[in-house]
Amino acid sequence: MSRIEIPVAVPPDLYGKHRHDPTTRVLDAVATAKMAWSARLSRKRLDLAANGIRFPAVVTARTPVAADDDVVSVTFESPDGGALPLWQPGAHIDLELPSGRVSQYSLCGDPADRSRYRIAVRRIPDGSGGSVEVHDALPIGTQVALRGPRNAFPFAATGSTTRRLHFVAGGIGITPILTMVRAADRLAVPWTLVYCGRTRAALPFRDELAAYGDRVTIRTDDEHGIPAAADLLAGVERGTAVYCCGPTPMTAAVLDALRTADGIEFHSERFSPAPVVDGSPFTVTLAATGEQIDVAADETMLTALLRARPNQPYSCRQGFCRTCVLRVLDGHPDHRDTVLTPEEHADGRTLACVSRCHGDGLVVDL
Ligand code: FES
Known part of the structure; x- marks a missing residue:
C-alpha cells in the first residue's frame, strides 16, 4: 500500500527561511500530528474495506441440521454480548479456527439479529478445508476470531427487468440461499426453490424450508436421478432472476442452459475455483x-x-x-x-x- 508522506520538520516560510517563532512551531506540530493521524486512519479504512473487520467471537450453540448428522450449524456471539457487524443475504465470514486454519462459511442466520451469527458446515473427511475441525474440535465456549462479513454473492431481490426469483441449491449450497429465500418471502417477491442432494437425509434445513410448502421442490439423486438443467429450471421464464449455489457441475449446467435465455438473470456462488482457461506458462x-x-x-x-x-x-x-x-x-x-x-x-x-x-x-x- 502506498504511504502518504508526512512532513516531520517545520517547513520554511515563503522566502525559504526556517521559522523559529514558538507559536508557529506549536501550531505546525499540532497540524503535523493531525495529518499523521488522518493518514493512519485513511490507511486503516482502506485495509478494513478490503479485509473486513477482525473480531473475537465465542461458540454459543451447535446443532445437527441434517438427518444424516453430517451437517452441524454453529452459532457465534460476541464475548461481551455486543452487536456483531451488519451483513446481508449471500455474505460469508472468515472463521479462524483454533488450529490457525482459516475457512469461509456463508452466514445462514437472520441478518436482522445482530446478537449472533450462524453457519452450517458439512463434514468432508478428506477435504482441505476446516470442516473436520469444526465438527470435532469446536465445542461450545470455544473462542475464535472472525473476519468480515463480506459478500461475494450479493442478493438484489428483483432488478429492473426481473419480477420473480428462482433459487437452485445443491446440498450445503442451501446456506446462502436460505437467507435469500427468507428475504424474498419478507419482501413478498414471488419465488421458487429447487433443492437437490444425494438423499433427503443429506439435505440440511429441510425442517426450516417445510414452512414454505410447494414453493420448495426437493429432488434427490436416489429418488429422482441426477437432475438435468431442465429439472433445475422448471417454470423459469422471462423476467426471472436465478440464484444458484452448489457443486460446480450443477452450477455449470444451469449457466449453460441460461446462456442464450433472454430476460433471465443468473447469479451464482461456486464451491470450487473456476478452471484456468486462458493462461500462459x-x-x-x-x-x-x-x-x-x-x-x-x-x-x-x-x-x-x-x-x-x-x-x-x-x-x-x-x-x-x-x-x-x-x-x-x-x-x-x-x-x-x-x-x-x-x-x-x-x-x-x-x-x-x-x-x-x-x-x-x-x-x-x-
Ligand atoms: S484469495 Fe483466497 S486463497 Fe487466494
Whole structure:
C-alpha cells in the first residue's frame, strides 16, 4: 500500500527561511500530528474495506441440521454480548479456527439479529478445508476470531427487468440461499426453490424450508436421478432472476442452459475455483532461495507453489479471501482479483490463487 508522506520538520516560510517563532512551531506540530493521524486512519479504512473487520467471537450453540448428522450449524456471539457487524443475504465470514486454519462459511442466520451469527458446515473427511475441525474440535465456549462479513454473492431481490426469483441449491449450497429465500418471502417477491442432494437425509434445513410448502421442490439423486438443467429450471421464464449455489457441475449446467435465455438473470456462488482457461506458462522465482517454480498454462500460481511449499497459506482459491497474498519484487503481475486495492497492486501485492504474469516470470518475496 502506498504511504502518504508526512512532513516531520517545520517547513520554511515563503522566502525559504526556517521559522523559529514558538507559536508557529506549536501550531505546525499540532497540524503535523493531525495529518499523521488522518493518514493512519485513511490507511486503516482502506485495509478494513478490503479485509473486513477482525473480531473475537465465542461458540454459543451447535446443532445437527441434517438427518444424516453430517451437517452441524454453529452459532457465534460476541464475548461481551455486543452487536456483531451488519451483513446481508449471500455474505460469508472468515472463521479462524483454533488450529490457525482459516475457512469461509456463508452466514445462514437472520441478518436482522445482530446478537449472533450462524453457519452450517458439512463434514468432508478428506477435504482441505476446516470442516473436520469444526465438527470435532469446536465445542461450545470455544473462542475464535472472525473476519468480515463480506459478500461475494450479493442478493438484489428483483432488478429492473426481473419480477420473480428462482433459487437452485445443491446440498450445503442451501446456506446462502436460505437467507435469500427468507428475504424474498419478507419482501413478498414471488419465488421458487429447487433443492437437490444425494438423499433427503443429506439435505440440511429441510425442517426450516417445510414452512414454505410447494414453493420448495426437493429432488434427490436416489429418488429422482441426477437432475438435468431442465429439472433445475422448471417454470423459469422471462423476467426471472436465478440464484444458484452448489457443486460446480450443477452450477455449470444451469449457466449453460441460461446462456442464450433472454430476460433471465443468473447469479451464482461456486464451491470450487473456476478452471484456468486462458493462461500462459511462466516461472516464479522465490527471492529468498532463488528456487524457480514452473507454472503451467492450465494451473494457478498457488497450485504450482504448493508443490514446492506445501505449507503456503491459502483458503478460498477463488481470489476473495486474500489468504494467499504475495509480494512481487520483480516482473509484471496479471492481477485477476477483485479485492486488492489499486494501492496494494501498486505496492506489488498479488493473489497467487487467481493472478498470473504478463511476461516470462515473477520474483516473489518468499
Ligand atoms: S486463497 Fe483466497 S484469495 Fe487466494
